[in-house]
Amino acid sequence: MLTAIAVFMLLIACVNFMNLSTxxxxxxxxxxxxxxVLGSVKGQLQQQFLIESVLLAIVALLVGxxxxxxxxxFFNQLTGKQLTFSLLINPFVAAGLVAAAVLVGLLAGSYxxxxxxxxxxxxxxxxxxxxGRGSFNLRNGLVVFQFFITISMIVATVTADRQLRYMQxxxxxxxxxxxxxxHDTHMLRNNEAVFRDRIMQSPQVFTASVSGQVPVGNSxxxxxxxxxxxxxxxxxxxxxxxxxxxxxPTLGMKVVQGRNFSKSFPTDSFAVILNETAVRDLxxxxxxxxxxxxxxxxxxxxxxxxxxxxxxxxFHFESxxxxxxxxxMFLGRNSGNIxxxxxxDKLPQFLASLKQQWESFSPAAPFSYSFLDDRxxxxxxxxxxxxxxxxxxxxLTIFIACLGLFGLATYTAEQRTKEIxxxxVLGxxxxxxxxxxxxxxxxxxxxxxxxxxxxxxxGMDQWLNEFAYKTTIDWWIFALAGLLAMGIALxxxxxxxxxxxxxxxxxxxxxx
Numbered sequence: 001m002l003t004a005i006a007v008f009m010l011l012i013a014c015v016n017f018m019n020l021s022t023x024x025x026x027x028x029x030x031x032x033x034x035x036x037v038l039g040s041v042k043g044q045l046q047q048q049f050l051i052e053s054v055l056l057a058i059v060a061l062l063v064g065x066x067x068x069x070x071x072x073x074f075f076n077q078l079t080g081k082q083l084t085f086s087l088l089i090n091p092f093v094a095a096g097l098v099a100a101a102v103l104v105g106l107l108a109g110s111y112x113x114x115x116x117x118x119x120x121x122x123x124x125x126x127x128x129x130x131x132g133r134g135s136f137n138l139r140n141g142l143v144v145f146q147f148f149i150t151i152s153m154i155v156a157t158v159t160a161d162r163q164l165r166y167m168q169x170x171x172x173x174x175x176x177x178x179x180x181x182x183h184d185t186h187m188l189r190n191n192e193a194v195f196r197d198r199i200m201q202s203p204q205v206f207t208a209s210v211s212g213q214v215p216v217g218n219s220x221x222x223x224x225x226x227x228x229x230x231x232x233x234x235x236x237x238x239x240x241x242x243x244x245x246x247x248x249p250t251l252g253m254k255v256v257q258g259r260n261f262s263k264s265f266p267t268d269s270f271a272v273i274l275n276e277t278a279v280r281d282l283x284x285x286x287x288x289x290x291x292x293x294x295x296x297x298x299x300x301x302x303x304x305x306x307x308x309x310x311x312x313x314x315f316h317f318e319s320x321x322x323x324x325x326x327x328x329m330f331l332g333r334n335s336g337n338i339x340x341x342x343x344x345d346k347l348p349q350f351l352a353s354l355k356q357q358w359e360s361f362s363p364a365a366p367f368s369y370s371f372l373d374d375r376x377x378x379x380x381x382x383x384x385x386x387x388x389x390x391x392x393x394x395x396l397t398i399f400i401a402c403l404g405l406f407g408l409a410t411y412t413a414e415q416r417t418k419e420i421x422x423x424x425v426l427g428x429x430x431x432x433x434x435x436x437x438x439x440x441x442x443x444x445x446x447x448x449x450x451x452x453x454x455x456x457x458x459g460m461d462q463w464l465n466e467f468a469y470k471t472t473i474d475w476w477i478f479a480l481a482g483l484l485a486m487g488i489a490l491x492x493x494x495x496x497x498x499x500x501x502x503x504x505x506x507x508x509x510x511x512x
Contacts, residue, residue, distance in 0.1 A: 005393045008149050014108035015142045016404030021112035033121040045117035053109025061101040146401045147448035154481040155456040157390040164383045166471040173315025175252030178342050179372035186335040187365040196338050204343045204350040209246040212336030215317045216379050229292040236281045238326040242334030250341045258289045258310030261331045268331050273310040278326035319379040320469040402492045409493040413500040433501035438493050445489050449482040
């Protein structure tokens with residue numbers, strides 16, 4: 001993604017250079033005419049302009065390296081990378097950067113070089129050269145290309161932000177607020193349950209559960225096949241959770257059929273609770289309670305059966321990139337974490353008390369904890385980074401595009417100085433002059449919007465297909481991108497347009 005953004009920004013910079021070079025070609029036309037009269041051939045002139053472009057790119061490379069050195073800490077923080085400036089000192093990387101600068105210089109300077117060197121000395125020395133219809137059409141095409149990329153990046157940024165917000169706002173099927181996860185409690189060994197009981201005595205605690213399984217985390221037994229007693233030939237790949245009787249209340253899960261595990265029922269050691277997806281995949285939509293699953297099969301072929309005592313509402317035990325799969329909960333000791341449902345008030349004092357109690361049981365092992373909502377947010381760090389990077393570089397892309405548009409608007413206003421003066425003498429208002437100079441650019445941006453809409457929609461649709469649960473790409477995203485692009489372009493162009501419109505027509509006509 002970063003490579004693609006870099007390429008887009010380079011292309012826009014190249015487009016700016018081509019646009020402004022061809023637009024201001026008249027200013028260098030006399031130089032070309034004089035050089036040709038003095039014996040320069042077309043190839044020499046092309047070589048001169050290409051060398052100028054390449055030197056400009058190399059100077060930009062040096063400035064870019066300076067900017068990289070200053071901005072690298074911020075960039076690493078933004079992207080979560082650990083890049084160092086020493087990477088750029090590597091001979092192969094340095095050679096690649098120089099080669100890239102030369103290539104960019106040749107690419108950006110190719111059209112201006114061939115265009116400027118084609119001027120006829122007789123024409124240019126008479127001052128009759130114009131930029132021509134062909135170069136005007138090319139400049140229009142390049143402006144469309146610039147804003148095609150800009151609008152596409154705006155659409156990508158808005159869509160990424162919507163998907164991130166969609167995932168973070170979705171109901172996950174359990175209460176992730178105010179749930180603390182104390183890590184590595186298996187190191188307490190036989191004192192794990194005692195530590196949990198001590199925690200339960202605190203007025204800050206509603207309930208606590210011991211389990212190695214934490215939602216949006218890894219399970220010790222992934223993708224295990226379960227089979228029903230009545231239909232042993234049909235297997236369902238399921239996730240296994242080993243929990244205690246406090247697990248479901250601690251996480252605020254909803255038991256939609258049957259009941260939770262209970263210490264009052266010794267037979268619950270051979271009972272299971274399924275999620276709704278497991279019930280559906282097993283074909284037990286009608287009255288699943290009391291049905292049996294095949295459990296352990298010993299060496300003699302004797303089977304152990306587990307009876308279904310409850311059905312819990314579906315919850316996301318993975319990120320929203322994956323669909324909710326079948327889940328089977330067993331009652332059993334499975335150390336590793338203690339999940340604590342807490343109050344939010346007096347949290348620092350509660351944490352200090354927990355740490356003190358932990359050290360009394362295990363002074364050597366470090367006390368480590370996290371909150372469930374933070375763990376859930378960590379799952380979407382990748383999408384969050386994408387959204388942040390797109391926002392930053394979309395802004396930079398728009399800025400670079402506006403620099404080119406500003407230069408082009410300046411040149412256009414200069415070229416039409418006499419026309420503007422005549423119009424004002426004939427009674428044209430400032431608003432009508434601004435509209436005259438702005439409408440051509442707005443038409444180009446509208447064309448860019450029409451071209452960008454299907455391609456940006458396809459690209460973001462492909463990205464969203466990676467998620468099982470995703471937002472929609474609504475029409476207003478493209479309308480917003482178009483309005484933003486038009487508004488930014490209008491602000492950029494209007495500065496020069498208003499300046500030209502306010503110029504005294506006497507001065508404009510006298511200058512011509």
